Amino acid sequence: MNTHKIALVTGANKGIGKEIARQLGQAGFTVLAGSRDVARGEVAVKELVAEGLDAVGIQLEVTDEASVRRAAGQVDAAYGRLDVLINNAAIIPVGDDAVSRIGLGVLREAFETNVLGLVGVAQAFLPLLRKADAARIVNLSTSLASFEQVGDPESRMSTVRTLGYNSSKAAANMVTVMLANELRGTGILVNGADPGNCATDMGGWSAARTPAQGAAVAVGLATLDADGPTGQVYAEEGRLAW
Template sequence: MSTIALVTGANKGIGREIAAQLAALGMSVLLGARDPERGEKTATDLRGSGLDVHPMPLDVTEPASVERAAAQVEERFGRLDVLVNNAGISGEPALAPSATGVEQVRAVLETNVVGVLRVSNAMLPLLRRSRAARIVNISSGTASMADMGDPAHYLFHLPPRAAYPVSKAALNALTVQYAKELREEGILVNAAAPGACDTDFTRELGMTLTRTAAQGAAIAVRLATLGPDGPTGGFFSDDGPMRW
């Protein structure tokens, strides 16, 4: 049986490209999507290219939705080999911390951190049945406190924000904790920084970029296909390990 992968938030952007690239490597890929119609359309489009992909309704903020998804993976495949936690939201754009409401931050953390915990825990029994399970959490360069606090680094000059960068820094910390727990079981857990890419996500923030979603997906695919001697508990971009 082929390798079974689940990518959350896979109906567009970097998530779609991660799913497409994993499927191009011969994996059977489940496309997690909050909107079932969009997930079905994406799966149909990718199947038109000969890829083995399957839509899966999945809202990471809804426990019942996550439980149903885990049950479907159990019933259809009996295990899971790769989990890519890609689903995420940005929250209110360019609001300074002093202008950001608590509920705005809470909503971002619910998707970007709690959602990852919820999905990972639901899928972990299935991942433990794999001989070489991999978990990849999609983080961001803005999660690097070293870079964000370094006046010589371009990230230092981004507007200060209380939700998205904070959520991704917390996601990095969660990644390290999972890696510590699962290391002895051979399950490798890493965080990927895809870089700022031209997607709906960045366009909504008013950014014009030339880096493609396919380019951003490459590091996640690399971490999802690590060999048994690969790193765990790390934070990586195309250029290698990133500063925390």
């Protein structure tokens, strides 16, 4: 029986997801690195294992219900529980644009991954999270989902014309709040983590923040004490106004 805490990170083959996996591994977790592409996931896992971390790859495509169910079955068979779920996998779809220009198919693609995928993964793994002593769920968020920041004409966030990403992440925040409400009293805490604009494929390699800095926000929420918050979104500087 594995006595380490078990953490699953979706989209863990690169960027912030891989850095979250690394930092959880350094904190003593057995890390299940979810990746839709098996080969890319194996490369990331080899890197983590070479650093002395307890990491295992798992194929997981959040928009494929069969893949999600299969992954949950594998975790159940191997460990019988899950202590931490990090819903990191997300996309800014190709063609994401302003309200007046975005194709409806592009908008649909954003919601398919960033909302429906998140909910599907949460539903599939919730029975295993309930078997842990004090499970934590962290959903990756963004300042671009903040009504306060995007609605402020003086904010840089108000100039970003990506309806698909912004609106789907705002919906993901509502998932976070509603799941936290549903799980109050169970010992499971559910929060959102805004990593900030980090130097990744998604954030652009010229971004000032490193993936390690962004990952630290999620890792902090994944390791909250029992009296920690739930149903909130946090950035490095504290609670995000959203």
